[in-house]
Amino acid sequence: MVVSPTIEQIREWLDEVKDPEIPVLSLIDLGVITQINLSDHEVRVEMTPTFVGCPAMDYMQREVIECLQRRGIDQPVVEINFREAWSSDKISEKGKAALKKYGLAPPPDNSLFTDLEILERAQCPRCGGDNTELKSPFGPTLCRAIYYCHSCREAFEQFKPV
């Protein structure tokens, strides 16, 4: 290791790495970086997928490694595991605001998600109204559902609560 950064610095660096499918959201805001450990010889980052079948995981892992290497960390260890499973509650407030601005309804709080009734309606990211209807719990990527807003008369997507 050429440089000796702090954990806070590493978090700042990783905030530059974006979700390839939602480019307004950093991996830090998405909540998929679960651990950063420093020892004398090693920078060790643990990541966890949003969905087990997420096809972007290898890509994100590579991006994290390259980001750290650009900052002078020669051989960062980046491990993917399920030790601390991802849930949509791990998305930061900053991340939720970015999603909404991007036109994707942020996921509702998981503590409200005791049964699936909550999925019936979502707040439209355009008009903010809830005169909406779930069209399909499956969307263009594993983490999105498709809704229709009766006020805007247009479809929109929601980041699914998981």
Place this chain on the structure above:
Amino acid sequence: MNTAALKELLYKMADDQLILGHRNSEWTGFGPLLEEDIAFSSMAQDKVGQSYALYQLLHALGEQAPDTVAFTRNAPQFHNCQFVELPNEEYDFSLIRHFLFDTAEAVRFDMLTQSRYEPLAQLAKKIRGELRYHTLHANTWIRQLGSATEESISRLQAALDKAFPFALGIFEPSPFEDQLIEEQLFAGEQALRLRWLERVQTILAETSLHLPDVTLTTPEFGGRNGHHTEHLQPLLDEMSAVFRIDPTAEW
């Protein structure tokens, strides 16, 4: 820990996910509605991804790498139940299979969150959340079509009658059943079957569909021991066609 028992459990689960994932993917481009096309394709992606994670657990226990295990075995070396390898047929059969299998799968992963084998318990907690969307999808359509028109009801009932013996084949007992229960790796197929029946009956009670009498049905066993229908090998040939052209290719 009884590694042989654990491996047997992981193999049959991973193989179920992989094979049904492949069958689901056969709906891509052919769904009766665009939303259904997307739904079955998404569930395919989930299931294949989940099988990969399970093969990774096996790899950590000394088995070969996921690609090797998925693409180089022949039908007698697969431990999936026969139910998942049956052709999709029409949408009615695919929907009934999705309902019956995914309900069992959701209960299985729920039980596995209590497994003493920590890597499996961690993965199960994750997969359990994802499967809520699969069962939501299945239950929504079964409720709607199971009490809609005469045609939708009779089609689903015929599919249910045909699928039921194969669905019971999901719960073929493992030779390690006692060890799995004793070591608290998994609470067992019998316990799973009971909880599954209860959930399936709860949904069907809201429809005009009737579950065949379980005491009068002979389960289609054999899949867990490598005895398969004639439908599995052609599926494997197609699934591994690209891999076999150049097994060392980098993607």
